């Protein structure tokens with residue numbers, strides 16, 4: 227195994243892979259991410275896996291997608307020695323977990339082999355527990371979802387090897403030496419092999435150990451190695467369109483658009499109580515119903531529970547429901563969590579903070595005081611690229627009337643771009659419901 231630079235440093239910093247060294251965890255799953263390429267086809271001085279997308283390195287999105295999956299116990303990333311420090315800094319900055327760094331090889335297959343060696347019990351430099359199944363995934367395929375990972379892992383357990391495939395976009399032809407068409411493949415009968423792929427660890431490690439220099443140098447297909455050296459026929463699993471590999475510069479632009487689209491479809495409702503579960507569930511149902519058409523996902527976070535996990539999951543849209551607090555403590559806590567998670571500096575976070583006030587007991591001057599405080603708070607947090615909207619709802623019997631006429635908050639969640647301008651105008655589009663929104667303002 228080549229020098230596992232940085233891995234020890236990370237382990238000491240508490241960022242290394244978990245598990246007891248050398249003890250194989252029955253049924254465990256690990257992942258190897260080759261990230262040692264130079265991105266020639268994309269061009270430019272920075273290897274594509276480190277190119278910033280919305281201010282964050284591409285590889286950080288891929289790591290995030292994998293670390294979200296709790297059953298992946300270790301993630302081994304193969305990086306060149308010159309990029310080792312930068313990679314360690316990325317792991318630290320974005321708080322990636324269960325990550326171990328090893329040195330990349332001169333080809334993709336060599337990088338993968340180095341990653342596998344770190345997981346192989348019989349290898350002198352292995353430190354991590356040997357998994358039953360290993361996922362191999364390119365560092366430059368950032369949009370891998372848990373269901374695809376689960377499908378390839380399940381198929382690998384049954385068949386020894388499995389990989390995601392997609393229909394071909396273009397027809398594949400064989401040119402002759404003189405540049406003429408020799409053969410054209412029937413597109414319907416062929417598929418594009420994508421990633422992730424998964425293998426019984428024993429199968430793929432044995433395959434790499436036997437691999438010829440020619441395969442190591444020119445091979446592009448891990449499934450083929452399992453077939454050639456271990457006679458293991460991989461099961462092919464349909465993958466999603468987002469599995470494509472960032473290869474050319476235009477792919478970075480596509481990636482940015484997809485991220486923005488995903489961001490706009492995630493809302494987290496943070497409540498400062500879980501006492502009235504029924505009420506919160508009602509609110510969640512209402513939001514879901516209003517937003518269904520856009521395919522938006524609403525996560526509920528009573529009492530700020532699991533908030534850090536949600537933040538790290540790249541949520542940029544929050545609704546703080548304040549039932550117990552009338553100050554800015556809950557949004558402040560949320561913003562502190564967001565600041566430490568280092569969200570993209572190029573994409574604003576939106577926080578809608580909703581306060582329920584008893585209109586019978588609040589005077590006009592108190593009301594105005596609240597409004598001014600919200601404005602000041604909005605101004606303050608705008609400097610951190612946070613759009614803060616304060617909503618005061620004066621509604622004495624809110625809890626009892628919720629199922630009849632709960633005030634609609636839908637207007638705030640229709641974010642499609644990085645700007646909210648004009649969205650507040652939607653209040654007027656819904657005159658029947660707007661009567662419950664006594665004051666709705668706050669960002670500047």
Ligand SMILES: Nc1ccn([C@@H]2O[C@H](COP(=O)(O)OP(=O)(O)OP(=O)(O)O)[C@@H](O)[C@H]2O)c(=O)n1
Pocket residue numbers: 259260261262263264265266267268273274275304330331332333334335337338364365366471472473
């Ligand atoms: N010596 C290498 C070469 C490639 N890779 C990784 O393998 C994945 C897929 O390879 P590819 O898209 O070909 O990446 P590059 O080799 O960087 O791109 P190019 O061929 O355009 O130079 C990438 O995550 C890349 O970093 C690697 O770990 N070690």
Ligand SMILES: O=C(CO)[C@H](O)[C@H](O)COP(=O)(O)O
Pocket residue numbers: 334364419420421446447448471
């Ligand atoms: O899709 C793949 C395997 O099926 C690989 O991502 C692909 O082969 C990598 O090849 P290259 O490094 O030449 O782009």
